[in-house]
Amino acid sequence: MTEDFDSFYSATARRVLLHVYAVCGDLGDAQDITQEAYARAWQRWSKVSAYDDPEQWVRTVAWRLAANRWRGFRRWMSARSRLGRPDVVASPSPDRVAVLAALQELPDAQRRTVVAHYLLDMSVDEIAASTGTPAGTVKARLSRARTALATLLDDSPEVPDVAVRS
The missing domain is CATH 1.10.10.10 (Winged helix-like DNA-binding domain superfamily/Winged helix DNA-binding domain)
Structure with a gap:
């Protein structure tokens, strides 16, 4: 099972990373998201490996993770805009x-x-x-x-x- 997943990862990780990078535009975020998607695939490998296209499953999970990050960022920005501009903080004495x-x-x-x-x-x-x-x-x-x-x-x-x- 481990060897099967390892070969799957080696064959597909670069493509998935490039896909996620194209989606989110930040290499660091893309690496984090890709890693999380593969970690989830590993946790369910007995089921995911039986799919017709396990790579598509990983890309879908990665897409959802990226979308969740974007939603979280939008909620944060919305909350920040409702709070108004931050108070100017004086430098320390x-x-x-x-x-x-x-x-x-x-x-x-x-x-x-x-x-x-x-x-x-x-x-x-x-x-x-x-x-x-x-x-x-x-x-x-x-x-x-x-x-x-x-x-x-x-x-x-x-x-x-x-x-x-x-």
Whole structure:
């Protein structure tokens, strides 16, 4: 059965792909649709192989899959048009960019802890319970993260250490 399907696939896949590509106009979509059509043929191979033209069955399935994608796209476009133009979103503030960049500098465990505590408003005990980490470790991570963030986000100008004479 496997060899029979393999030879069928080898003999017909290129033609089916070209057919689907002509229908939908996008090679990536055509490859996905063709793959799905052959997967469905494989699932029903004992029945499909008995048809007069199994390739026609695969092309029909592929056509229907392409049509369903097109219908889904049309529904999406229709819904988008009913919603109107999307609101213009302002670019992130320099402070937000700086905070995100500083968070990326933290070790993963500290970053996850800080985000859970400050952005998700989770208590130390909630973080400990959700991560399976002792509360003392959560507190230590928060402390280390705050210290690191203070250094990373310090924008005060460097003042040289100069002795003052009077």
